[in-house]
Amino acid sequence: MPFNTVLTRKLGIRVPVVQGGMQWVGYAEMAAAVSNAGGLGIITALTQPSPEDLRKEIRKCKTMTKYPFGVNLTLLPAMVPPDYGAYAQVVLDEGIRIVETAGNSPGPIIKQLKQANPPCVILHKCTTIRHALSAVKLGVDFLSIDGFECAGHVGETDITNLILLSRARQTMPVPFIASGGFADGQGLAAALSLGAEGINMGTRFMCTVEAPIHNSIKQAIVDADETDxxxxxxxxxxxxxxxxxxxxxxxxxxxxxxxxxxxxxxxxxxxxxxxxxxxxxGDKDFGVWTAGQVIGLIHDIPTCEELISRIETEAIQTLSKASSLIVDKQPEPDIAGKPMGDMSANPSSDHNKKVPGEAQIYDIGKSKL
Incomplete structure (x- = not known):
């Protein structure tokens, strides 16, 4: 059952799920698998050592999917910066008109992409409302609002998506999608309810069959908690x-x-x-690698088709359930308690339970009373 959001209409995708650009992960195989499954796959430009290598990767992806896909261009500080303009020109030359941008001072690249005929649809990733409003002035089509939960560069303000998305809903003059902390259909439903037009997922797509990384790393993600x-x-x-x-x-x-x-x-x-x-x-301790707090929600390694289909079904069920909570008449209250020892639902509060190593305020100074 297709979704109808600004994102799905603009990009021509069935499910409002974008695979974010990921260094050493966003190859043609990854992007094509996501696009074939109904989302938007994205090739990471700087995973390719040169603009010409990016051209080859784009052409390879075209042979693997007939559906829309995009390219990520992330501008970050470097001792010897890549030739971003050359990478962008390859994107345009190859007919790609969906670009995810991120990083510092994207103005010149966005201008270059917008001068194309037809102009590119640009999704710009931001971690603050201030930066998002600056990107709007540059002419971006969508903002990808990146919460503190996300993998990689989280910014310096530590604002989580529950607040960022609501602030975006209040202030943004252009549509936005939610990025950071999403792995399932319940998350998609929540993002849509908060005003987003879809979601962006990175870590969740790392843990799929098609992700071009060692299976031991995928298993490490499955085994991890949100605190890892x-x-x-x-x-x-x-x-x-x-x-x-x-x-x-x-x-x-x-x-x-x-x-x-x-x-x-x-x-x-x-x-x-x-x-x-x-x-x-496959040695998870050999070097540093990005992962979001969403690792605590990931428990399997599905194909992209299985994952996006599941997200679609879960989101529809969640939105339908939420809608069913609205009734014509308030039901009679049911205030009867459950028999002692019945833990089937509404377990008793454990706020009086002492946790080892955790200070209990009401214990402090008791011995002096």
Whole structure:
């Protein structure tokens, strides 16, 4: 059953789910699998070593899907910045008209993409309302509102999606999608209810059959809890959410204890090259790699087709259930309690239960009374 949102109408997709750009993951196989399943697949431009390699990857993807797909262009600080303009030109030359942008000072690239005939549909990823409003002035078509739960660059404001999405609904003059913390149809239904036109998922798509990463890493995601991520590089205003492992522990220790504050001390531990090797060799502790708090919601490794179909079904069921809560007449109250020992529903509160290692306010100073 197709959805009808601004996102699905604009992009020509069946389900309002976008596979976000992911370094070392967003190859043609990944993008095609998502697009074939009814969402929007995205090739990550800078996963390709040169603009011409990106051209080959785009052409490869075209042979694997007849459905729309896009390209991600992320602009980040670098000692030797890539030729972003050349990458963007390849996107245009190959007829791609859906681009996800992110990062610093995207104005020149957005202008280049918008001058095409026809102009590109641009989804720009932001972690703050202030940056989102700046992107609107540049002419973006959609904003991808990226909450603090997300993988990778989380920004420096620590605002979660429950607040960010509502603020976007209140202030944004253009449509937006929700990014960070989404893995299922209940999440999609929640995002739509908060005013979004769809969702963007990264970590959830890493844990699919088609994701081009070692199965041991996928299993590590399945086995992880929502607490198994680490914020790194906050000291240098480049905060990133990474999978918690031995390398992130070393990096955070240096970040916390360094007396010089020189980035060179931590640089070897946050190397992207080592992160790429993780996906190839399957050793989750070999280097740093991005993962969102949503890892706590991921419990299997489905195909993209199975995942998106499941999300579609769950979202429809959730929205229908929510709609059924509205009735013509308020029902009679049912205030009868359950028999003692019946734990089938409404278990008693455990607010009086002491948790080991947790201070109980009402215990403090008791011995002095």
């Amino acid at each position: 991520t680490e914020l790194v590089l906050r000291r240098w205003k480049n905060t990133s959410r990474l999978f918690k492992n031995k390398v992130t522990e070393q990096a955070t220790k240096i970040e916390r204890e360094s007396t010089t504050g020189k980035f060179e001390e931590v640089a070897p531990y946050v190397s992207g090259k080592r992160g790429r090797e993780v996906f190839i060799n």
